[in-house]
Amino acid sequence: MKLEDRAKLHRQMLVIRRAEERLQKLFSDGHVPGFLHLSIGQEAVPVGVSQALTERDTVSSNHRGHGHTLAKGVDLKGFFAEILGKATGLCKGRGGSMHVADLSKGMLGANGIVGAGLPITTGSALALKMQGQGHVAVVYFGDGALAEGVLHECLNLAALWKLPILFVCENNGWSEFSPTERQLATSLDKLAKAFGIQYSAVDGNVVAEVAAASTRLVKAMRKTPAPAILECSTTRVRGHFEGDRQDYRDGDEIASLSERDPIRLSASAMAKAGGTPEMLAEIADAVDAEIEAATQAALEAPLPSSADILADVYTKVAG
Amino acid sequence: MAEIRYIKAVNQALADAMEADPTVFLIGEDIGAAGGSFKATRDLLEKFGPERVYDSPISEAAITGMAVGAALTGMRPVVEIMFMDFTTLSMDMLVNQAAKARSMFGGQGSVPMVLRTPHGGGLNAGPQHSQCLEAWFAHVPGLRVVCPSNPADAYGLLRAAIDDPDPVIVVENKALYAMKGDLPDDREPIEIGKGRIVRPGRDATVVSYGAAVAMAETAAETMAEEGIEVEVIDLRSIQPWDEDLVLESLTRTHNLVVAHEAVEAFGVGAEIVARMADIGFDQLDGPILRVGAPFAPSPFGKTLEDAYRPDASRIVAALRRTLA
Incomplete structure (x- = not known):
C-alpha cells in the first residue's frame, strides 16, 4: 500500500478514535444523554472495509456503530449533534448514538437490537441486486450476534439467492459482559462452511489487512453477486457501555490491548513505509481541529423543540 | 363492474401494482411456484x-427485515406472512425497525413496505392459525393497519397500502377469501383512514371491520324487523381509524356497539370505546358495548370454535342491552 493511502486510512481511524474519546469526555461531563457504546480499539475494521465502498453501497451497523458511521463518510458535525441529542443532528436528535443513520450516504442505521441489521442489510442487498448497478451491501455485527436466529436465516438466504452482501463480523471476544466462548457452540468459519459462503479471516486491528480483504471480496461481488463473510478479530478496549467498570475482565488483559492498538500499528506501518513523525503530527493536529469544531458546534446547537414530538412518525398525515 | 372473489381481488391488486411500478416486488413462503x-x-x-x-425459505423474521432493507434501498416490497399468527416471528422487524425508521432517523426517509397476512377463525385452524392480532400493530406508532371486509376493499386498500410511503399491515380474512363481490371498473385505491357507512340507521351504530361487518349487517336486519334502524360502519382502516365518521354517526344514533372477531379485552374496540366515551360522552344514551371473542385462545374443535367466534346474535344482544 502506498504511503499516501496509508495516511488516508490512518487519518480516518484517528477521526473515529478522537471522536469517541471526545464523546467519552462529553459523556462524563453530562453532555450525552442515554447510553454510549464505544468502539475504541476496533477502528481498523470500518475504515478498512469502507475504503472499498462507494456512496451508493449500503451499510448497516449495530449499537457500537460510531466507527461504521463515520467511515461511511457521514458529516462529523451532524454526527456529534445527534449523539448530543440536538436539533441539528443527523436524525434531528431523535435517534442518538444507537440509531445514527445517513440514508444519503448509504448508511442505513446503527441499531439497538443485536443482529437486527442482518435482515435489513440482506434486503438491501436484494434491492441492489435487482437494481443491477453492481452496488453491494455491508453489515457490521459482533460475535455476540452469532447466537441470534436471524443470522442463520440471513446466511441461508444470502447464499441461496446469491446476494451481494459482505457480512463483517467484528469479533472482540465479548458478548456484552460474557466471553463469547461461553455463548457459542460453533464458530463463524464453520457456519460459513455450512452455508457454502466464502469466508476470510483477518487481523481486524491491521487496517491494511482489512482493506486488502475487503477490496478483494467487494470487487468480486460487484462483478458476480454472491455473499462473503469477513471475520475481523479485534479488541474492545472500553466496557460494553460507558460506565461499565468491566469487573468481569482481567486488568492485565485490558492493559495488553495497547500492543494491538490499530492506530499504533498503523503509525508504525506508516513509519516503515517512509512516513515521518511530522506527517503523523500534521494528521493528528488536523483531526483534533475537526473534532473540536464539531464538538463546539454540537454543544452550541439548539435542543429539539417539544412541539415536534409527532413529526416524522408518518410521511403524511392520513385520515 | 365485475364480480370477483376476495382472494382474486388481492391477486388483481398485486398484479396491477406490479404492472404500474417496477419497484414493487413480492416475497413470501410458497408464493411463487405454489x-x-x-x-x-x-x-x-x-x-x-x-x-x-x-419464493422464500421459512424465515419470517428475515423476509420481513429484508423488506425493511429493500424499502430503505428504493424498492416497494410486499411480504406475505401465511397466517397472522406467524407475524410473532416478524415482530422485531416490524415494531423496532419498520415502524421506527422514519421517526428515529429524523424523517430522512421512509419504509414503503406492505405486509399482507390473513387473520380470523372459522376454518377450525386451531389456536396458532386463527388469531386476530391487529390491535398489537395498531398500538405501534409508525405502522398503519387496514382490514378489508369485502373484495372491492381488499383490492382498493391493498393498492393504497402499496402506494403508501410508510409500512402498512394489510390484515386479510381467510374466512372471507371465497367471498364474492363487485370490483369497480376504475379499480382505484381506497384512502387509508376513511371508514364507510355500510347501512344507514338512526337508532344505534355498530362499528366493525373485517368479518364482523357482515355479522353486523345481519344483526341490523334482525333489529330492522323490530323497527329498530341500526347504522353499520365498516372501519376499513384500523390505524388510523375514522374517528370523525364514528363520532358523526354517534351524534345521530346516540347508541354504540363495537364488534370485532378479535379477543374483546384490550382490543381495537377498547380504543374506540375509550375515545367515544371521551369526545362523544354527551351524545350517549346508553353504555357503549363491545362484542369480541372471549379471553381464551381460539379453540380447534367445531363446537368450541363456533361458540368462541362472535356472531350476529351477540351483536343483537349487545344492541338490545345498550338500547334498553
Missing part, C-alpha cells in the same frame, strides 16, 4: 418472473 397457501399470488410468478416474485 401461488401462495391461499392462492393470493397465483400466476404472478409466471407473469412477473422470479426477480419480482420471491
